[in-house]
Amino acid sequence: MSNLLKVSSSPHIRAKDDSSIIMLYVIIALMPTTLFGIINFGIRALLLVAVCIATCVLSEFLFEKAVGKKNTIGDLSAAVTGLLLALNLPHTLPVWQAVLGSVFAIVVVKMLFGGLGQNFMNPALGGRVFLLISFAGTMTHFEYDGVAGPTPLASIGGGNVNTLDMLIGRTAGTIGETSTICILIGAIILILLGVIDLVIPGVYILTFSLFVILFGGHGFDTAFLVAHLCGGGLMLGAFFMATDYVTSPITPLGKVIFGICLGILTGIFRFFGNSAEGVSYAIIFCNLLVPLIEKITVPRAFGISREVKSNE
């Protein structure tokens, strides 16, 4: 009888998923994009992916060893960070710069703030922005088929971009951002597995589309809109970076606000900023707003009226 009345505090039902399973799902979902990137850009892309993952895992291991913390490389989050960072680099980047970016992403952005779950911005994007500011030359040098040239996003202004190529990914750009189709396959895998939900990416892309129509200067021009949606890191950022559990809001309304902020900021950076791309900056900036967004969107607990709350 006493066994039946076992008293314990919530949660009473636990899911089997833990961090490492979820990270494994993310790695699987990123595989189409990664493989396409390697086929598209050649062996150099594979090298950068390997270097970034190895450096991220190793620097997490060494940092935890140095400060005497529990070893957490088994949760695979460092491997995901490395993979995402590599997908955000042009395949021509010197290896030492990729190593530096990986170390920065793990040690400064993640471990110094307390490790997984405590990082205040997406580590992979933190690393990418560090590289973008430090090595503007090599980070914005794109080659395709051995020919240096601008990314489609940078040449949209000129008007002659091949939207089909951008959809498939046969264009210049970073390793993982070019193929919209591969990214969408990965996103569908994640959504079916229940790792991410559609709210943040959906609101983000809708807001951005509205921004393009209103302020893009082309009105409702489908080709222009599709080019802006497929160009740059928008898809990769919306599905794989903005949905990072640690650095996105958990409240339902907060997710909507987060997505709207991302869409507006990306639009402002792309149309009114100096550089062609604005997704990374928009996401890390909105990462910083997450605590504020969550604070104003905490759902009201059942039975507590608004008056009582405001009198507290």
Place this chain on the structure above:
Amino acid sequence: MNKNLERVFNGLWKENPTFVLMLGMCPTLAVTTSAINGIGMGLSTTVVLVLSNMLISALRNLIPDRVRMPAFIVVVASFVTIVQFLMEGFTPSLYESLGIYIPLIVVNCIILGRAESYASKNPVIPSMFDGIGMGLGFTVGLTLIGMVREILANGSIFGATIAPLNDYHITLFGLAPGAFFVLGCLVAIMNVIRRNMEAKGKPLPAVQGCLGGDCSGCTLSSACTGKTLANKANDNNTGKEEE
């Protein structure tokens, strides 16, 4: 240890304004893009600090307590103006690169802080050595930050190019975020060294009174006999001058 030497050591190491007191952060972060800039800023601040400490100390019995802040600022501003004209005349390139931060020495909190907490309470000679110590501590801090940033961002040191680093420039360290990273790392290193020294049996003097001398958070403060002592320590705390 000799009291004057002790003041110098205090400024250089024990209460280093950059790494321990964290004062004067605005010039520390803004001008340390190179080692030369760091040294220039540090030394010009030192000159102003020593002279203003001496004058304020000499005038400490004449300045009425209620107008001491304006009086201090007039003294400091006079010396800053002199230093500014001297630099414009003799080191024009340094004057150009430091720019607005030279006149801003007037509001550098190290200078006003030392005037308020030390020079206005102590005789001229110790005040002078206090200024020397604090100024040199500031100079060392700024030069270290400037050196690290210059090596990382420009691959040079004191303007001399380091050939092997030619292809390895990290622009970020020449920009504002880099200053924060370098400062944070240097403070961390400094704290490790201090902790190791304390572990070897050279502990820093403890603050007198319970709760670190802070009586406001104590429920027994009205009945406490040690209150005067602790309050005194508390007053001195703003001055950081208990030996």
